[in-house]
Amino acid sequence: MERHIHRRLVFFGGKGGVGKTTCAAAFAWGAARAGKRTLLVSTDPAHNLGDLFGCAIGGEEREIAEGLWALEIDAQREVDRYLRQVKENLRRLLGGRMSASVERHLELTRQSPGTAEAALFDGIVDIVRRAPGAYDLVVFDTAPTGHTLRLLSLPEVLGAWIDGLLRRRKEVTALHHRLLFDGGEPAPDPVAEALAARREAFAEVRAIFLDPEQTAFVFVLVPEKLPIHETAKAIAVLEGQGIPCPTVIVNRLLPPGDGSAFLAARRAQEAKYLAEIARRFANKERITLPLLPRDIDGPEALAQVAERLFAPAQATTGAAGGTWCEERARENR
Ligand SMILES: Nc1ncnc2c1ncn2[C@@H]1O[C@H](COP(=O)(O)OP(=O)(O)OP(=O)(O)O)[C@@H](O)[C@H]1O
Ligand SMILES: [Mg+2]
Numbered sequence: 490m491e492r493h494i495h496r497r498l499v500f501f502g503g504k505g506g507v508g509k510t511t512c513a514a515a516f517a518w519g520a521a522r523a524g525k526r527t528l529l530v531s532t533d534p535a536h537n538l539g540d541l542f543g544c545a546i547g548g549e550e551r552e553i554a555e556g557l558w559a560l561e562i563d564a565q566r567e568v569d570r571y572l573r574q575v576k577e578n579l580r581r582l583l584g585g586r587m588s589a590s591v592e593r594h595l596e597l598t599r600q601s602p603g604t605a606e607a608a609l610f611d612g613i614v615d616i617v618r619r620a621p622g623a624y625d626l627v628v629f630d631t632a633p634t635g636h637t638l639r640l641l642s643l644p645e646v647l648g649a650w651i652d653g654l655l656r657r658r659k660e661v662t663a664l665h666h667r668l669l670f671d672g673g674e675p676a677p678d679p680v681a682e683a684l685a686a687r688r689e690a691f692a693e694v695r696a697i698f699l700d701p702e703q704t705a706f707v708f709v710l711v712p713e714k715l716p717i718h719e720t721a722k723a724i725a726v727l728e729g730q731g732i733p734c735p736t737v738i739v740n741r742l743l744p745p746g747d748g749s750a751f752l753a754a755r756r757a758q759e760a761k762y763l764a765e766i767a768r769r770f771a772n773k774e775r776i777t778l779p780l781l782p783r784d785i786d787g788p789e790a791l792a793q794v795a796e797r798l799f800a801p802a803q804a805t806t807g808a809a810g811g812t813w814c815e816e817r818a819r820e821n822r
Pocket of ligand 1: 503504505506507508510533537632633740741742778779780781782783784785786
């Protein structure tokens with residue numbers, strides 16, 4: 490896992506509640522401690538990074554620990570910003586006036602399916618493009634799987650969609666020009682230029698997503714039937730698109746030792762699913778995290794998780810010595 494701190498982008502995904510936010514935050518924390526200027530971004534509409542770090546995090550990047558910045562992308566705010574921009578462009582093109590029907594159409598767009606995702610994706614594209622220089626590493630805490638898969642397929646889908654728009658736009662402007670000016674060189678088209686720039690930004694980000702040196706998608710799961718199936722399916726979709734998914738984190742492993750019949754039954758089930766995980770994710774780096782006695786909350790607990798993420802040999806033994814992470818946690822108390 491430690492090798493991923495040298496990437497530009499690391500995404501954490503998985504089924505609802507499996508520990509994505511915890512692992513993303515612990516990884517980002519550890520990367521910052523290792524000297525990487527790290528930005529931790531939540532793309533989940535139900536943000537909870539703030540709860541985890543015990544401080545308010547919002548739509549503006551803020552430094553929450555030394556070398557660690559955080560940001561919660563607000564999809565609705567991105568939609569508003571995006572529609573404002575579209576309206577400004579339209580007003581400029583239409584000489585300051587916009588018909589009531591166009592206004593109405595734009596207002597409907599605000600509520601249309603896909604608008605929030607497209608706007609969220611624009612926010613991600615923006616971060617990925619301006620990160621170099623500002624940050625060494627950007628860590629994304631994503632929403633539960635389905636939402637994230639749709640989001641990450643957007644560069645391809647939107648790219649093709651923009652190509653279609655551009656083609657139609659060119660045909661219409663060429664016709665318009667022929668009718669009005671009877672030939673001659675068509676004037677520059679600011680709408681086509683804006684679309685082409687967006688297309689280029691998507692292509693740039695997509696190239697980064699597909700590069701295993703720059704990007705890793707880490708799946709978090711728990712050793713149970715449905716999370717295993719969902720993770721395997723999601724990895725197949727992402728790898729099918731060329732997005733590298735080299736690592737799975739198996740969270741909440743039961744503690745060793747004998748206990749009640751209940752615990753023995755849970756452990757027997759766990760052993761079965763761990764064997765299935767080893768088989769189905771045989772070509773992946775597999776990291777295990779124990780179920781801790783309490784929720785993971787605050788810097789000290791995150792430091793403990795980071796230690797286990799970065800030292801997988803210790804992960805299954807549950808050893809927690811006085812390593813660098815814990816020392817830093819003590820200093821920060
Ligand atoms: N190994 C663990 N031991 C104990 N508690 C854990 C462990 N991993 C996660 N938790 C706790 O489980 C809860 C859910 O974790 P987390 O918020 O990281 O999941 P998530 O996958 O991000 O959830 P969501 O899908 O809602 O975003 C949190 O209260 C967290 O502290
Ligand atoms: Mg979460």
